[in-house]
Amino acid sequence: MDWLTIITTTVHAAIGWESVVYGLAAIGVNIHFGYTGLLNFGQAAFMAVAGYGLAVAVTVMNLPFWMGIVIGLAAAAILALLLGIPTLQLRADYLAIVTIAAAEIVRLVFRSVYFKDIFGGSDGRRGFTGDFYAMNPFPPGHYGIGPFGFDERVIWFLAVGWSVVLLSCLVVYLLMKSPWGRVLKAIREDEDAVRALGKNVFSYKMQSLMLGGIIGCLAGFFYGLYNGAVQPDIFGTEMTFFAYTIVILGGAARVFGPVVGAMIFWVLFVFVGNTLAELVRNGFIPFMTTTQVGPIRYALVGLGFILLLVIRPQGIFGDKREIAINAR
Amino acid sequence: MNAEEPAESKAAITDRSAHLAGAEDAVLRCDELIAGYLPGVNILNGSDLYVKQAELIGIIGPNGAGKSTLLKAMFGLVNIRSGKVLLKGEDITNMKAHSLVSRGVGYVPQTNNVFPSLTIEENLEMGAFQVPGKFKERFEFVAELFPALAERRKQRAGSLSGGERQMVAMARALMTEPSVLLLDEPSAGLSPKLQDLVFIQAQQINKAGVTVIMVEQNARRCLQICHRGYVLDQGRNAYTGTGQQLANDPKVIQLYLGTLAKA
Amino acid sequence: GGGGDTATQTSQSAAPASSAPAAQGDGTLTLGTLLPQTGSLAFLGPPEFAGVDLALKEINEAGGVLGKPVAKFDTDSGDTTTNIASQSVDKLLAQKADAIIGAASSSVSESVIDKITGAGVVHFSPANTSDKFTTIADKGLYFRTSPPDKLQGRVLGDLVVADGNDTVGIMAMQDSYGTGLADQVQKTVTDGGAEVVERVDYDPKAADFSADVAKLKAKNPKGIVLIGFEETAKVVQELVKQGLPADKHKWYMVDGNTSNTNYIKMPKGTLDGVKGTIPGAAAPEEFQKKLLSVNKDLEDFSYAPESYDAANLIALAAEAAKSDAGVDIAAKLAEVSKGGEKCTSFKACVDLLKAGKDIDYEGVSGPVEFNEAGDPAVATIGIYQYGDDNKYATKALEYRTGNIAG
Amino acid sequence: MRRAVIAFTAFLGGLIFLLAVPAHADPADCQGLRGTLKLQGQPVNGAKISVTTEGGQPVEEVTSNAQGTWDVQVDEPGKYKVTLDPSSLPADSEVRGGSNVRTPTVYEGNCSTVLFALQPKAAPGAAPEDTGQSTFWEQAAQLTFEGVNLGLIIALGALGLSLIYGTTGLTNFAHGELITLGAVIAYAFNVGFGLQLIPAAIIAIIVSGALGYGQDRLFWGQLRKRGTGTIAMMIISIGMAILLRNLIQFFFGAQNDSYTDYNTQAGIEIGPISAAPKNLWAIGIELAVLIVVGIALMKTRTGKAARAVADNPALAASSGINVDRIIRIIWASGSAIAALAGIMLGLSQSLKFTMGQDILLLIFAGVTLGGLGTAFGALVGSLVVGIFIQVSTLWVPPELKSVGALAVLIIVLLFRPQGILGRRERIG
C-alpha cells in the first residue's frame, strides 16, 4: 500500500484548487440558499458565464486579462439580473427548476456547434491564463514540506485563491451579522412577513442573487485559471449539486461551512478513490480490477455523503436546533 | 404562581396523591409526564391529569404553559421522555396517533388543523378515514352544524378564512364518533355565534357519553361548562378543581382569567 | 506541440521548468492510465484499458523495458462534468509516472495537459481528435495515436460520392470528434459533386433522437452518414422507425460506431450493406481475439488499437532513449515511429533496437508516424461492410493510406 | 523520404488487401480523379469530361467508357477543376443541380471521386419529380407524435417523482436512478434469463415496487423518524443517486444495450406519421397508467390520504391515517411507475446506466410546469415539455432542442408561477 501517495494527494486536495473553486461556488450557494432561502440551482451558470467571459474576452476579442475579469464579472451580474427579474417571484421549488433550466440553457448554448466560433463548442476555450501566471511573484521551485507541496505556479494560484476565499468569507461574515443579513434570513423564513414590515423583498433577493452569483463567478475564474481552459460540460448541473452538497455538509448559513464542506468533499473523494485503487492493486479486493475502481469509488463517495448527513444532518457547523425547527 | 406556594383556596391542590385519588377509574390518565421538543429542554415537567368516563375537563393557562404540548404528548405527537399515559388501563405512551384513533381517541390541533390542498369535503372524509361507511351520515350531521361548510364543500381548505378553517377542524373531529375527544382551542377565531355553538356542541357530545378534554383561552367560558379544570403553568399543574372553584378563585382570576369578561 | 517546438528542443527547456521528480528517471518505466471508468464516456474505458494491458503483458513477457518490468497505475479520467481527471493526474504524478496514457475526451485532456507536461511527463492520448492539440503549448510532451479525422473524413466522403449518392445527410455527434469528422466528410462530399442536404449535430445525451432523424427524413437523402459512438444504435432504431432503413438509403458509419456488438440484437438485415471506416491496416479480428484474452467481457473495441500502440511506442522510446524519464521518452517517440526498419510488435522492435538498428513501429491502428506536433502523420483507413447478421466482415473491402495533413 | 514511406505503407496495405479481396482490384498508387456516370442506373458511355488545374491549365480530357467510368491521373496533388460537357450527354438528360463543374482536391497517393448525378430532363410544364421530401406540416405532425411519445415517458417519470415529492416533500434526485434500475432489472430478466420482454417487464415492475417499499422502510422512513429535514434528505438523495448510478454501472456496464424483443421495429405509416407498433402500444399503456393513477389519487381513499399526508402528516396521523403505511405505498407505486418509465424508455431508445440521469431534468421540468404535486399536472407539464422539445426543432438546431423546452418552462412560469394546473396559496 502506497500510503504516502494516498496521504499526500488527500492533503493536496484539501488545500488545493478544488477546495478553492468548489468552496467559492458553495459560498455563493450558501448566500443564496443558506441565508436567503433562494433555491438557486443555476450556480454553475454563474461560473460558466464568468469563465467564458474571461476566456472569450482574452482569446476571441483579444482584450487584456483584466478586461476579461471585468467582462466576466459583468456577465455574472447581468445573468443575475436576467435570471432574477423574472424568477425571484417564484416559490422556492419552482425557482429551483427554473434556475436549473436557465443554467442548462447557458451550457447548451456554450457547447453548441451553432456558436462554435465564439465559445468553441464542446471543447471550450483555452489560452487566457498567460497574464495571470505572468504576474506570479514566486520564483520557480518547490514550495512545501517534504512530499507535501506545490510548484510555483500552483502556489501562486493557491495564494490568490485562498485569499479570495477568505475575503469572501469575511464579507459574508460581516454582512450576515448585520441588519442586512437579518433581512435575508427573514426572507428565507417568510417573505410575506418581511414585506409586511416594509422591506423590499425583491431588492434584497436580487442583492443576494448578485452577491452569491458574483462569488460563484469567482469560482468560474479560478476554474479557468487553474485548468487553463473552460469547457461547457464542467458547468453542468452536477457542479451545482456538488456545491449544494458541500453547503449542507459544512452546515447551511454558516460562514465557514462551505469552505470546510469543500475540503471534506474532496478529501472524501480523493481518499476513498486512492485508497480503493491501492487496495485493489495490492490484491486486497480480489473480485475487482483496477479499472473497476472508478464506479465503486463513486458509489462509496455517494455512500459517504449519505452517512455523513445521516449522522449529522445539520452539517459540521450546523445547529441541531435549526434542523428541528425545520423538520416537517 | 408556582405550584409550591401554599394553597389559598379550595381550588388549588398541590398534593399529587390527593389529586390522583380520584383517578382510579379514569378513562385517560397521565402520570408525571415529562416531554419536550428540543433535546435537553423539557416543556412538560411532570404533569398529571386524569379524566373519567363522560367527564368534561378544561385546561387553561398562560401562553406557552404547555397545554398544547400536553395534548400532543397524550396523542403521541410529542415524544414523552418519562411518565406514562394510560387509556382505559392500557399503556399508550408514545403510541402512534393513528392507532389511538382506532382506539377511539379524537384530536383537534390548535394550529395547522386542516389539509390545505384538500377540499372541505375531502378534509371531512379524512376525518372519517377509519370509518368510511359512516361518512355520509356524519357529513349530514356536521353540515347542519356548520351550513357554511356544506355550501362550499368543493372549496379547497387552503383558501378558507381563519374561522372557516377552525370550523373544518372541528367538523373533522366530529366525523368519527370518538369516545375521548381532545380539543385544542376549538373556539379560537370563531365568531361569537359559532363560539357558542362549539361550547354547546362540546357539552352535548359530552352528555352523549364522550369524554372531552378541552384546552381553551376562552377560559371563563370553558370553566363554566367543564366538570373539572386544570390550570397549567410552566408544564406543571398549578391548580385543579371543579370549574366553579377555579372560576371563582381570586388567584386564578388574577393570574389567568383577567377581569375583562366580567366587566 | 506549440507549433515549432520540437521534442528535442524542449527536452532541455522542460526539465528546469518542472519541479516534478519524474523528470529524472528512476530506472523503472512507470505508465499511468487516465481513461474513463465513469461518466458519459465510460463505455470507451474497457477497450482502452484492455489495449494498454495487452501491450504491457506483451512487453513484460518480452523482458520489460530497460531490463525491468513496466509498472502501471490505472486511474479514472471521468468526464468533463467532474474534476476527477485532475485528481487522478495528481495521484499518478505522486506515483512517479513517466508517461500518462489518456484521456479519451479531448476536453479532459485539455484540462490536464498543463499539469502533466509541466511535470515533464509524457501525455499520450489514444483518442483525442481535437485539432487544438496540434498547436497547444505542450513542451513537446504531448502525443497521440488517435484516429486521424481528416483522412478518415476524406476517405468516407469519397466513398459516399463514389457510391453515387448525390444527396447526403449527415448525423453527427456534437463534440470535437463528431463535428471534426462531419466537417471533413461534408467538405469532401460537396467538393466531389454531391449535395449535403441536411446536417444534424445532435447532443449525444439527448433524451431521444426522433426529432434529429425527422430532420433527415424531411430531406430524404440518398446517403446517410452516421458519425458518433454507441448511441448510434438509438439513431439506427429511429431511422428504421421513420422509414429510412438501410435497404432504401445507403448508410455510412465511422470508427466510433462501426461495431460488431452494438447492433446484433437488431432484426437480421437491419444493417445489411452498411459501410463503415476504421483506421488501421490490419483486419481487426485477430487483435480483438488477443484483447479478449486480457478482458473477456469486452463488447466494444473502440480505441483499443490506439491504446495498445501508445503503450508500445512509449516502451520502445524508453528503450531507444535508454532512460525512463518523460522528456527522454518524448525525444525518441518520433524516431521510433518512423524511418527505419519496420516492425509490428514490441518484441520484434526491441530486438532490432538492441541490435542497434533504427526502427519504424507499425501499429495496429495504422503506420503511426509522428510529425513535429506529436500527431500521427500517416494513416491507413479500412472500409468494411456489414452483412445480414449486423456484423461487419472481418476483411475490409479496401484500405486507403495517405497523409493525414492536406 | 515521406513519399517513399507512404508508398511503402500503401504497398503494405495493398498487399494485405490483395491477399484479402483480390476481386476488388484497385491500383494502390492511384493519384487523381475518377468517377462513374449513370442515368437511372444505366452507365452513360461517351460523355466528355475535361480536367484542368485550379488555375485553368488543361490537364486531360477523357470520355466515359462502357461502364460509365472515367479516370484521370495527375502528378501533383492539389485542387482541380472538372467539367462535364452537357452536350455529350444522352439527349433529354441533364446534370442534377444544374452545375456541370466540380472542384475537387487530389491528395497525395489517393484518388478522389467526382460525381455528376444525371437525371432525365423534365418535360416543360410537367410536375416536378417527387423527391420524397416531406412538407412542413408532415414534419410537424411527425414531431408532434414524437413529442407525445417522449412526453408520456417523461410523464411516467414525473408521476412517480411527483407522488413521492407530494407525499413526503422529498425532492428525490435519485429518481432518475429508480428509472434506470427498473429498466436494468427488466434487462436482467429479458437478456439474462431469456424471458420475453412483457413478463420480464412485469416482474421488473413488481421487483422495483418492492425495492421502493423496502427503500422507504429501511432508509427514508428511518430518516423521517429521526426528524431529518427535507433539505438534508434532498442532499442525501443526491448521494443516493451517485451510489445507485455507479452500482448500476458496475453491474450493468457502461455501454448502451437494448432488450432482445421489439428491437428496431420498422415503422408503419399512419397518415403523415411513421410510428413503430411498439410506440403505439407504449403510448396506450402509458396513458392508461397515468390516467388510472391520476384518478386513483383524486378518488380513492388511499389517494386522498396520500394527499392529506402531503399536506400535513401530523394531522393525517391525528385523523387515523397510518402515515408510514401510506408513504410506503406511495414509494412502492412511485418506484414501480418509475420502473415502467425506465422500461418504456429502454424500449423506445436503449439502456444505459445514465439513462435516468439524462432524462431527470426533463422530468423535473414536466413536474414543475404542470404544478408541483398534482398528478395531472405532471401529465400535462410533461406532454408540453415533450412536444416542445420535438416540435421546436422545426426552428432551432436539434442540438439545442432542450433549450426550447426549458425556455418554454421559464416563460410559462413567468405567467403562471404556480404551474399550469397548480393553485396559488392564499396569503394571510
Place this chain on the structure above:
Amino acid sequence: MPDDTMTTSRKASALAAFKDMPREPGVPKPDPILVVDKVVRRFGGLTAVDVDHVEIQRGSITALIGPNGAGKTTFFNQLTGFDTADAGAWTFNGRAMNGVPAHKVARNGMVRTFQLTKALSRLTVLENMRLGAQKQKGESFWRAMIPAFWRGQEDEITERAEELLVRFKLDAKREDFAGSLSGGQRKLLEMARALMVEPELVMLDEPMAGVNPALTQSLLGHVKDLREQGMTVLFVEHDMDMVRDISDWVIVMAQGTVIAEGPPSTIMSDERVIDAYLGAHHDAPLSDTELESQLHEAEAALEAEIEEETQK
C-alpha cells in the same frame, strides 16, 4: 395598570369626534386616515369583498367585526397590497394606495399583522423584533459591512424591542427561535413585531385569538397607550369583551360588504348584527338556567334521534 383616567385626552377627542356621527355604513369621518372606495375582490364565483365606502378616523381605535368568511382578512389583504383588488381605490393619509406593493404600504405607515401568524421560524424572537424597525442604516448593502455605521442604531432598536417583549411576556423567550413558540406566543410576537415598525395605522387581524385573557387585558392597556401616542388602530376581533373595552368605533362586515357602523354599545344591540354575528348569547356568559335549558334541548334531540334509530 393603565386606566381610563390616564387615557382621557385622546380617547375623549376620539369619542367626541364619533359622538354625533350617523350610525350608517360608509359614514364620513371628520379626520379620516384611510378612505376606501368601491373595493371589490372576487374568487371565482364568490365575491369575498365588496366594500362601497369606508373611512377610518385618525387617532381612534376601530374594530372590524363580522362573521367568519365575511371578508375581513381579504379586505386587509387588498388594503395592504398583499392581494390585488379587482376594482376600487383607497387613500392613506390622502395618498392613493391602490396598486402599491406591500412593502411600500408598510413604509408609508400602514402595517398589518396576519391572522395565521407568520413567525420567522429560524430567527430568534429578538431578531424577529429587530427586523420590524424601520430606516435601519445597516439594512443597506454597503453600510452593512461596516458595523460602526449601524451599531448605535441597533442598540436603540434592541432596547425598544426588549421593552415590548417584556410587555408581551415574551422576554423569557427572547433568544429562542420564533419557530418554537406556542400558538398564543406567536400571536403576541406578531403584534409586538408590527409595533416595532411604529406605524401610523396598525391593522391587527385577530391579535388576541388564543392569547390568555389575563395577558389580553394588560395588552389592551398598551393598545390604548398607543392611541395616546397618536397611533390609529384598526383591528379584527371576535372577542366582544375586548371590542367593547377598547374600541371607539365598530365597523361590521358581512358577506363582503359593510352592513353597519357605530359605537360598540349601539352596534352590539343592532338586530342584524346579533343575527348575523353575535348570536343569542353574546352579551353575557350563559347563566346556569340557560345552560340547563340548552342541555335539555340537546338531550331531547338526542333521545329523539335514538328513538328514530331504534325504530328503524
